[in-house]
Amino acid sequence: MSAFTARVSGAACETATGGRDCNQDRCEALWLDPSESLWGFRAAIVVADGMGGHERGDQAADLAARAAREVLAARLEDHAEFAADFPGAEPEDVVRGAFERANQQIYEWAVTQDVIGDTGTTLTVIACTDEEVVVGNVGDSRAYVVSGGAVRKVSEDHSWVGQQVRLGNLTEAEAAASPLRNQLTQAVGCDAAVEPHIVALPLEPGAAYVACTDGLTEVVDADAILEVVQAGGVPEDLCRALVALAVAAGTSDNVTVAALCTDPAEALVEAAPAPPPAPEPDLPPLDETVVLFDIPVEPEAGPGPSPEPTPEPDLAPGREPEEAPEEAPAPVRDTAPAASRQRGQRLGAALIVCILALAVGLLAGRATIGPAPPAQPAEVAPTLPETSASPVDTTPVETPPTPEPVDAAPTGAVIVEVKCEGDQLIVTGAEELALDVYPKGKYRDSAARLAEVESQTPGETRFRLPEPEASWEGQSVALTVERPEAGTLSLSLAPDGEAFVDQKPFSGEALKSVKPEGSRARLGFYFPSGDDADAYAIAIVGFPVEG
Numbered sequence: 001m002s003a004f005t006a007r008v009s010g011a012a013c014e015t016a017t018g019g020r021d022c023n024q025d026r027c028e029a030l031w032l033d034p035s036e037s038l039w040g041f042r043a044a045i046v047v048a049d050g051m052g053g054h055e056r057g058d059q060a061a062d063l064a065a066r067a068a069r070e071v072l073a074a075r076l077e078d079h080a081e082f083a084a085d086f087p088g089a090e091p092e093d094v095v096r097g098a099f100e101r102a103n104q105q106i107y108e109w110a111v112t113q114d115v116i117g118d119t120g121t122t123l124t125v126i127a128c129t130d131e132e133v134v135v136g137n138v139g140d141s142r143a144y145v146v147s148g149g150a151v152r153k154v155s156e157d158h159s160w161v162g163q164q165v166r167l168g169n170l171t172e173a174e175a176a177a178s179p180l181r182n183q184l185t186q187a188v189g190c191d192a193a194v195e196p197h198i199v200a201l202p203l204e205p206g207a208a209y210v211a212c213t214d215g216l217t218e219v220v221d222a223d224a225i226l227e228v229v230q231a232g233g234v235p236e237d238l239c240r241a242l243v244a245l246a247v248a249a250g251t252s253d254n255v256t257v258a259a260l261c262t263d264p265a266e267a268l269v270e271a272a273p274a275p276p277p278a279p280e281p282d283l284p285p286l287d288e289t290v291v292l293f294d295i296p297v298e299p300e301a302g303p304g305p306s307p308e309p310t311p312e313p314d315l316a317p318g319r320e321p322e323e324a325p326e327e328a329p330a331p332v333r334d335t336a337p338a339a340s341r342q343r344g345q346r347l348g349a350a351l352i353v354c355i356l357a358l359a360v361g362l363l364a365g366r367a368t369i370g371p372a373p374p375a376q377p378a379e380v381a382p383t384l385p386e387t388s389a390s391p392v393d394t395t396p397v398e399t400p401p402t403p404e405p406v407d408a409a410p411t412g413a414v415i416v417e418v419k420c421e422g423d424q425l426i427v428t429g430a431e432e433l434a435l436d437v438y439p440k441g442k443y444r445d446s447a448a449r450l451a452e453v454e455s456q457t458p459g460e461t462r463f464r465l466p467e468p469e470a471s472w473e474g475q476s477v478a479l480t481v482e483r484p485e486a487g488t489l490s491l492s493l494a495p496d497g498e499a500f501v502d503q504k505p506f507s508g509e510a511l512k513s514v515k516p517e518g519s520r521a522r523l524g525f526y527f528p529s530g531d532d533a534d535a536y537a538i539a540i541v542g543f544p545v546e547g
Helices: 054-072 076-083 091-113 160-167 172-177 222-230 235-248 338-361 508-512
Strands: 008-016 025-031 043-051 120-128 132-138 142-147 150-153 197-202 208-212 255-262 290-292 295-297 367-369 414-421 424-429 433-439 460-464 476-485 488-494 498-501 504-507 520-527 536-544
Touching (some): 025 054, 043 054, 043 208, 120 142, 120 255, 142 222, 160 172, 222 235, 235 255, 424 433, 488 508, 504 508
Antiparallel strands (some): 120 132, 142 208, 414 476, 433 536, 498 504
16 A cells, blocks of 8 residues: 555635625635644645625634634644643544634624624635545535546535435525525524534545635536636636636625645655665676766677566555556536526636636736746657668777756746835746735735736836835845755845745745745745834745746
């Protein structure tokens, strides 16, 4: 059996106001160190859709997302705080406890505000260890698993129509078109107790675990979700593409999407242990072996003994080659309401293609800096010397120097500089970089991301500051990123400060050798400095670790 079956590559979330005047949705995307996590979690995503009026819905969703984050992101040193409320530390117990804590905090707040029963929120949580995924939900915000070319809904709609579907009184199509489809039978914070729907699943390679509010599923069906996921990209791209698709399709509600993805099976090279080295063949010594690209080429000579062929290693020890994979569960398709489906049909294939093209590059505040790096040429196999019919030249052949591989990863520095001019934050970069800019402490809140200034030139992006500080004028912060070896980043800040890699802080000597978990990393630093309470966080999204 392999050491593990899948590996988490990243987590992200995105939200938009959509068809409403304000956004009552909230989301969280947590990237965790399982060796420091109290529960052994690797990553988690949270989606909440508040209800009960502008301020009440906002507050309920805020409380739910914050409570879930407190539980899911608990560290080993937080053991005393959680020991009494969490007698069991199994992942399912922890996720259930996150719902109970969120419900208690919202309910107690509602009592003080005298709004019991008038406010609450949906809540969907997806948390994973290195072996399994736990999905929990209350309300009609949903969770999907996208893998193997299929979409499965793994959440349970706590709504009147959802209840009727489970009782057999309505079909999925009838429920989607019902005027009562938004009537919830359960929400977090409305009653003193809550009963979430919890399901545990094995962590699958090449899968996307998606949580979303009904602002997405109102206008985007399961087939469209599958198409966006199959288009590829990091979790940030997937979330932005789905949110943009819902907004373009005319959603009447706020729309929020969070995604947690795993590497495809072919990337899990650690899953199969290396085979034992092949035995050395018993050959007489060769005097004039020419080496080109480490490929031994013998000079023309009489026939000699041939080495025995190296046995092929088993690709998956412990599994018979003929063993067929288990049949994937049948996909569960969700039918959109009739009006929404008609609107989606009017959009047609052209809309989906356009939105996907926009989402992968320049969606929802993503900034592109500088020209795209040249594509890496494919690895060229060495060409052996041509043979001729002339007599063999017995002159000794000199060994040519081994050239550098044509696909070697670049080791040059990437420099990002930030400075302030008036009410504009100016970011320049040496590579094509996708940037997000947040007020300090707001980097988990997608709604807080700064809008990009319309004027933009190659290599420079300007962000308008809502509250500029006169003291920032003329200041600058520069981040230099190098790739000294595969899988390692070396960072330096001028002036010295603190940087973040995948939400983990690094400073001083620790910046010189950072090993991100995946092939892409989220790098962050502050302007003007990490000590300024009003500083802005500049995040480089999806930075390629290996060039």
